[in-house]
Amino acid sequence: MATLKYSRQRESIKEYLNSTCEHPTADAVYLHVKQEYPNISLGTVYRNLNLLADIGEALKITTPYGGDRFDGHTHPHYHFCCTTCGRVIDLDLEQLQCVNKEAGRNFDGIIESHSMMFYGTCGECMRKHS
Amino acid sequence: MATLKYSRQRESIKEYLNSTCEHPTADAVYLHVKQEYPNISLGTVYRNLNLLADIGEALKITTPYGGDRFDGHTHPHYHFCCTTCGRVIDLDLEQLQCVNKEAGRNFDGIIESHSMMFYGTCGECMRKHS
DNA sequence: CTTTTTGCAAATCGTTTGCATGGAC
């Protein structure tokens, strides 16, 4: 594996990911970091986001609505995705023991704890709909 | 909403989705149906898969690995996605009451039962890796 | 000086769409 060298751009991306709980898309990260480094390119943002995900300093979250999202908070927590607005929201539940227990019984494989994505309707969208 | 008219192609797609538990990608469906209808186009496959998903006769499953997948079995069940090989596997667990209970307590929104996707390593990939 | 990172543009991948033709009803 190649040695990692410092870069201002990567640092700024990390900083932004750690400061927000919005689970921004690559494009949102790009637009934010662009304010500090106007010459940064989208390709660089993607390369760094993937790199951070690879070394475990960020999470890459796939959603059905408009591109992947990134999370700088790597402590164990679950994610919820609103099927109405597409937003990704943190779910700070206790570890769902029942899942691992149930799944262990009749499934050939290992389910990663805290890996799962829940879908539904977020509170905000529920209220707008009524 | 427009009235639905019969089409051989859609029928063949439905038939295939109901016959397999592989959760094929749109392209896999295309290649299969192409054997019966060599002139079918990928666009038609996509249109019908989305239509079936819209009217509730199929499930569209987003995964991080190479495109969405489709499932003709619409009875309530969970899905697991292998982070090594990308395959999607059915998880026929009892309904995970604990999830709804836990989540209901401290989450503003509604989690759809059976909507969640689990990630991990499938048995086959586990054994290959050792 | 060597290796990594960048910015840029072109390429790629999965998916959607516009349009003229064909099939269902």
Add this chain to the structure above:
DNA sequence: GTCCATGCAAACGATTTGCAAAAAG
């Protein structure tokens, strides 16, 4: 005859990649 569905190709959005120049060590 009226709509809906099809095949085809072009368009699209998100992401990746090749490459020469710039920055880090």
